[in-house]
Amino acid sequence: MDFSSKLVGQAVDEVSRLPGIGKRTALRLVLHLLKQPQDQTVRLADALIKLRTQVNFCDTCHNISDAPRCEICADRNRDRQLICVVEDIRDVMAIESTGQYRGLYHVLGGKISPMDGIGPGELTIQSLVQRVEEDEVNEIIFALSSTMEGDTTNFYIYKQLEGTPVKTSTISRGISVGDELEYADEVTLGRSILHRIPFENSLKSS
Amino acid sequence: MDFSSKLVGQAVDEVSRLPGIGKRTALRLVLHLLKQPQDQTVRLADALIKLRTQVNFCDTCHNISDAPRCEICADRNRDRQLICVVEDIRDVMAIESTGQYRGLYHVLGGKISPMDGIGPGELTIQSLVQRVEEDEVNEIIFALSSTMEGDTTNFYIYKQLEGTPVKTSTISRGISVGDELEYADEVTLGRSILHRIPFENSLKSS
Numbered sequence: 001m002d003f004s005s006k007l008v009g010q011a012v013d014e015v016s017r018l019p020g021i022g023k024r025t026a027l028r029l030v031l032h033l034l035k036q037p038q039d040q041t042v043r044l045a046d047a048l049i050k051l052r053t054q055v056n057f058c059d060t061c062h063n064i065s066d067a068p069r070c071e072i073c074a075d076r077n078r079d080r081q082l083i084c085v086v087e088d089i090r091d092v093m094a095i096e097s098t099g100q101y102r103g104l105y106h107v108l109g110g111k112i113s114p115m116d117g118i119g120p121g122e123l124t125i126q127s128l129v130q131r132v133e134e135d136e137v138n139e140i141i142f143a144l145s146s147t148m149e150g151d152t153t154n155f156y157i158y159k160q161l162e163g164t165p166v167k168t169s170t171i172s173r174g175i176s177v178g179d180e181l182e183y184a185d186e187v188t189l190g191r192s193i194l195h196r197i198p199f200e201n202s203l204k205s206s
Numbered sequence: 207m208d209f210s211s212k213l214v215g216q217a218v219d220e221v222s223r224l225p226g227i228g229k230r231t232a233l234r235l236v237l238h239l240l241k242q243p244q245d246q247t248v249r250l251a252d253a254l255i256k257l258r259t260q261v262n263f264c265d266t267c268h269n270i271s272d273a274p275r276c277e278i279c280a281d282r283n284r285d286r287q288l289i290c291v292v293e294d295i296r297d298v299m300a301i302e303s304t305g306q307y308r309g310l311y312h313v314l315g316g317k318i319s320p321m322d323g324i325g326p327g328e329l330t331i332q333s334l335v336q337r338v339e340e341d342e343v344n345e346i347i348f349a350l351s352s353t354m355e356g357d358t359t360n361f362y363i364y365k366q367l368e369g370t371p372v373k374t375s376t377i378s379r380g381i382s383v384g385d386e387l388e389y390a391d392e393v394t395l396g397r398s399i400l401h402r403i404p405f406e407n408s409l410k411s412s
Contacts, residue, residue, distance in 0.1 A: 002302065003270075003299070004270055004271055004276055004277060004298065004299075005261055005262075005270045006272055007253075007257045007261050008257060008261065008270055008295075010253045010257070011253040011254055011256075011257040014246075014250040014253040014254075015250065015254075017250070018235050018239075019234070019235070020231075020234075025226075028225070028296075030254075030257065031294060031295065031296070032224065032225050033254065033257070033258060034257070034258065034261065034270070038258050038259065042255065044221065044223070044251075044254065045250075045251035045254045047216045047219070047220040047221075048220075048239065049248065050216070050217075051213045051214060051217040051236065051240070051247075052239060052240065052247035055211055055240065056211075063210055064209075064210055064211045065211055066212055070210055072210070089210065089237065090234075093209070096208065097208065
């Protein structure tokens with residue numbers, strides 16, 4: 001695309017580097033900013049710069065945090081013997097919003113994926129093994145998505161933890177609450193039946 | 207959404223102000239930036255600030271430009287008697303990329319739309335009338351989209367120009383080149399037939 005202004009061209013180039021945003025969408029966003037008051041753009045740029053330069057990652061669980069230790073790790077009321085292994089901050093937010101989990105987290109920062117050049121060294125797996133060895137951890141819950149990469153990562157961590165007394169578990173898979181059986185895929189429905197739970201337990205959970 | 211970091215929360219808030227970007231997409235973009243080298247975010251913020259503070263609008267045609275006069279208006283080789291009226295810079299880019307137009311432009315900055323609170327005063331219509339009165343303009347081409355707002359705007363400008371000797375025309379509507387007749391909508395096909403052109407003319411245009 002040929003812009004009548006170099007400044008517009010540069011802004012469109014930079015915005016279109018973001019994932020899922022092409023040149024046309026970038027131009028639409030840039031023209032929108034030009035129509036808005038100047039301080040909106042200043043606030044946006046400022047928030048991005050502050051985010052990128054000042055944000056911290058928790059030393060313990062690698063969650064994004066403003067302090068060297070995140071609020072969850074610093075919370076004395078949480079069960080310190082329980083660690084839930086997740087891929088990124090969005091999973092922490094999703095689990096926190098259920099209100100059903102009172103343990104700690106460990107944010108891996110991705111999944112093992114040779115296709116994308118991500119090996120175990122790129123993730124925070126070593127730090128997790130260290131936590132298990134040094135702290136009094138009783139159980140590790142795997143909460144990665146059930147893709148090939150997720151399963152590989154789970155298995156790699158499981159192997160790394162062999163020899164330690166820690167228990168490992170994985171979140172249950174099954175038909176979503178409220179879903180119709182007839183529309184469920186066979187793999188999920190099959191697992192739902194294989195991993196059925198005593199009926200009394202299902203009464204407790206809600 | 208409840209973020210573990212205020213900086214992330216602020217960045218997501220600002221990014222999600224952009225049109226078509228919700229909180230979830232904003233969070234995805236923000237987390238992407240956190241994974242990229244710091245200078246990508248710096249370049250993005252810098253480009254946006256520079257754009258918003260330094261960009262100019264051409265004094266004559268209101269196109270976006272780095273100088274007080276845009277390249278098209280400053281080009282002595284263009285036909286100065288012909289002005290094409292468009293809604294925004296994207297339309298200028300679209301027409302320029304055809305390579306078929308050698309006149310000047312006039313960027314309105316929008317269309318008359320009482321629903322969105324945009325009256326003739328918000329647009330650069332007065333400046334267009336002034337150009338017609340002061341410069342030697344021979345013909346005005348309306349190239350707004352053929353919606354109700356576009357038609358209203360065309361008609362308003364047409365009325366404003368009554369009494370001046372300027373000719374007004376509108377871009378032709380019809381079946382797209384390469385399209386099948388059977389899939390065309392009736393209004394477009396109807397206009398295509400009503401506004402048919404001599405066959406010899408169609409041989410010249412390609």
